[in-house]
Amino acid sequence: MNNIFVYIEMEGGKVADVSLELLTKGRELATKLGVKLEAVVLGHKLADIATELAKYGADTVWTADDELFVPFRTLPHTAVLCGLIEQEKPQIALFGATPVGRDFAPRVSSALHSGLTADCTQLEIGDHKDPKTGKEYKDLLYQIRPAFGGNIIATIVNPDHRPQMATVREGVMRKEYAAKPGAGEVKPIDWKKFVKDTDLVVKIIDRQIEERKIDIKGASILVAGGYGMGSKENFKLVHELADVLGGEVGASRAAVDAGFTEHARQVGQTGVTVRPKLYIACGISGQIQHTAGMDQSSMVISINNDPEAPINKIADYAILGDVNEIIPKMIKYYKQNSK
Amino acid sequence: MAKQVPDTRNVGKDAMTPEGTVNRAALPAIFNPEDLNALEAALRLKDRVEGSTVHILTMGPQRAADIIRDAMFRGADGGYLLSGREFAGSDTLATSYALSCALKKIAPDVIFAGRQAIDGDTAQVGPQVAEKLGLPQVTYAEEIVEVKEKSLVIKRRLEHGTEVVECPIPAVVTVNASAAECRPRNAKRVMKYKFALAGSEIAAAPESPAAQRAAAKEYLQIVEWAAADVNPDPEQLGLTGSPTKVKKIENVVFAAKEAKKFTAADEDINSLMVELIASHTLG
Incomplete structure (x- = not known):
């Protein structure tokens, strides 16, 4: 129990790079902690997704498969993530610092009162001693990020609240197949018990998405x-x-x-x-x-x-x-x- | 909602100490840039909806009243300053909680905020406030396309495109830098509101002419609330109410590494290009 969650973001039917990068990092952290790495996917027509995610080390793939989840809307996504987190009680939950992750991860953290560190550039496991109470904590997630306009590097911990939540930008972590693939066991999320009618009040009227044209990441x-x-x-x-x-x-x-x-x-x-x-x-x-x-x-x-x-x-x-x-x-x- | 922030974008030479760390005192305090975009969005809505008003809510020390005055110079009707040591050490969640307590008391129809503040770049407070108030949110707003009786139609700027949504109000709307720039200060409004003062500013020098003028005229009074005024659960405020704790802060000291130096002289650039081609760095 108390596994690691990675939210898998779908981009035009494909898994976003940042999610695979987070799985790679999540695999490393899960192995260190001796827990399972669990991917959480909300989307539509997700049939073959577990195979791909398993290659990056996912032991479990939670899926909510319905057209309701495409395109992304804040409230249904928030409701499902909050419901599943309360049900499964992961110790860590990671999100891409994409427009989607930065839109709804703060809401999830607010609803769960769990805290959230944005745009981490490093994630590590380490111990912590509270300087005031002297209380010791083992195996916390060190959430490391530049702050104050980048003039300082802060290490943030989340001693008493779970899950420890962080977002990471695309391209910051490496994306690699796991040395040993995960089981990729598919578990459907019983999402209907989490999403209420009031979560559907925002209507998408129009959407114009351009293909990614500029790719500075791949340039040598x-x-x-x-x-x-x-x-x-x-x-x-x-x-x-x-x-x-x-x-x-x-x-x-x-x-x-x-x-x-x-x-x-x-x-x-x-x-x-x-x-x-x-x-x-x-x-x-x-x-x-x-x-x-x-x-x-x-x-x-x-x-x-x-x-x-x-x-x-x-x-x-x-x-x-x-x-x-x-x-x-x-x-x-x-x-x-x-x- | 707006925030006064240190101007981290203009970290000039004097803002860095000889050790390569930041000299905070050298950074001016400014109106967070995207909060100005949010203010403009609110003022445009006010222009379209007769009888509506725009107020600024900010949390910070007494000097944060400066941005409320600035907003009044640009068209806001007034503001609320949430101030007190109970709020010190707040992370984004404790900040959102405090702001949401104040907003419950103010009960606006639309809550605008900048997408993010330049001193943290987290973009968390808008969505976290929306969740605490149980309101829907529209992030990355660029333009209010249509104002309906019980909803707004809003164009959002996404990474690779745009989206138009209809959102019922009350709602939280976070505004992108790509939205319309804020209108400038209006000279008449500057004359009218330059003596607007927050409660603690009046209390600091009650005999001064400025304080007496502000005390006599309601439109010159910036509402100032301490924690007790917004009925919070003290456990959720400040450092106690912040799930995230700063374990360690490292000042960034740029690692000294000797770069090979060149000037703009032709022979220098020529020899650099020769070297790069020879090393196959350039094809």
Whole structure:
């Protein structure tokens, strides 16, 4: 008993990457604790799903299969998760920090009075001693996340309330088949006893979903622009360099907030986590909320006019000067030398 | 609902100590950006629905009254400041509980909030308040498309598209940064409301002309509530009411690693590109 729950998010009939990443992490934690890893799926036409989830280590696959659950709506999802958690009493429940997870996981935690840590970048098992009461706790979930704009790293614990709930962004954890697949035993959720008529009051009138077009996660070379590019016009230089080098374009949050480029390109804690072979940071100062999303790049080149910019501390090559002067030179000398 | 936050987006050089840690005193306190989008959404609804009013609810120290005044300069009718040491150390859940106690007393038809605050980026308080009040929620709202008698039709911004939903009111609506920007401060309203004061601000200097003016005119009074004013269960407030505890805080010190340095000079860029091509980093 007191197993680990991972909420499995469905995206157009497929399992979202972040859910598989959470299963991979959940498998590691479950093995450490000696408990079962249980996947919870709400969706429609879920026939073959258990086979896939078992590969990532799921021992149990709880399913609520009905058209009611597609597309996602807050209240029915909240009702089912709360009902199942009260029934099964997991010690840990993990959710993707996606628009869906960030919409309803807080409601679940509020209903269960369990607490929730958002956007964790690491999850570990460890002991805890309450500094005031001296009470000792074994095997808690350490929920580790940057806070205060990324200037501190906080380890959060949840000593007295269950489940210990956390969300994690896509791409932060690795996705891997389990060394030994789980049993993937399917257990239907008796959801009708959890969902009430009042959970159906919000009606979806229209939905326009675009295919994912931009994929900065898969790029082996990423050229990222920051606020230091100065303008949307200058940001085109980032695209030019990426085109010439055969890479993709990324951006810092400040550049996205300033409207230089779209959010799908944002790298960092509140964007995408990337691990390219080469990361070129153009006019990015390198606050930790940005570097948290790219510091596992194999090689980092920074271009910045501030020698003290934090990005230079993690860079392998630091070019000091004006990005708008340097990028065209990089293009020029790349073309000259690569022939 | 709005929050006064340290401006973590503008962490400049002086905001970092020589040890590479944050110097909190150097960060200005600002109106949380997405809460301004939420305020605009509320003001637009007020413009459409005759006789409606907009009030700000915030929890924080006395100086958080600044954002209530700021909201009044932009069009809000007034505000509520929830303040007191009972609330100290609240995590998102204890914060949501305190706000929901105040909201039960205020009983608004629509509760707007920014999607998330920049000092925590959790996006939890909106949904947690909705749950505590038993209300439906619409997150990531971008625009109110239609106002009906007992419901709102709202366009939401999702990661890869949009969704239009109809939600009965009362409801909690969290507003995205992609929604309309907040209108600027209005000069006439600044003149009218610059002496608006919260209860504790009046009490701090009761003889001052500003305090006497505010005490005499109801529209200049920002309602200030302590915990006892909102009838809470004390067990659910502050540190006691917070299931999550901070075990450890590490200041981020950037690991020193020597980067190979180049300038913008042609020969520097040339030699860098030669090196990258030679090492097959660039194809």
